Amino acid sequence: MHDLIESLRQENPDKRLSTLKKILQDKKIRVSHQRLLILDYLITHPIHPTAEKIFKDLKSKDPVISQATVYNSLNLFVNHKLVKELDFNMVSKRYEFKRPSHGHFICESCGKIKDLEILDMQKPDILKDYTIDTIEVIYRGLCPDCKE
Incomplete structure (x- = not known):
């Protein structure tokens, strides 16, 4: 999975979104523009962002995205083991695209x-x-x- 993440980061945006779409379909998750945006953000921003940061940063790309959509999508991705929720005893949970233990x-x-x-x-x-x-x-x- 680590190699997949690194190769996705190197791909052009259209190919990366196409790959992410396939990943969602393989997990039987309905594909939406906003879900793709969120997954793409996690791939291209390996900064362990909070849901709030993801929402703020994506709002400029998609003005209609809501905070609820970000939270619901992250929860869906966590439940399908695409995204890992990290609790470092901080105020907000952090998220990262799932990869092998590290x-x-x-x-x-x-x-x-x-x-x-x-x-x-x-x-x-x-x-x-x-x-x-x-x-x-x-x-x-x-x-x-x-x-x-």
């Missing part, structure tokens, strides 16, 4: 969130009889900009 660094000063590839996200032996749905690794501290 970690995050959160700057405690500016709130910037950075993806981290973690090579060994294996289940510890002590949990061998447990079913694991997700593994979350979060580092917190100061980013280089805030450290100065």
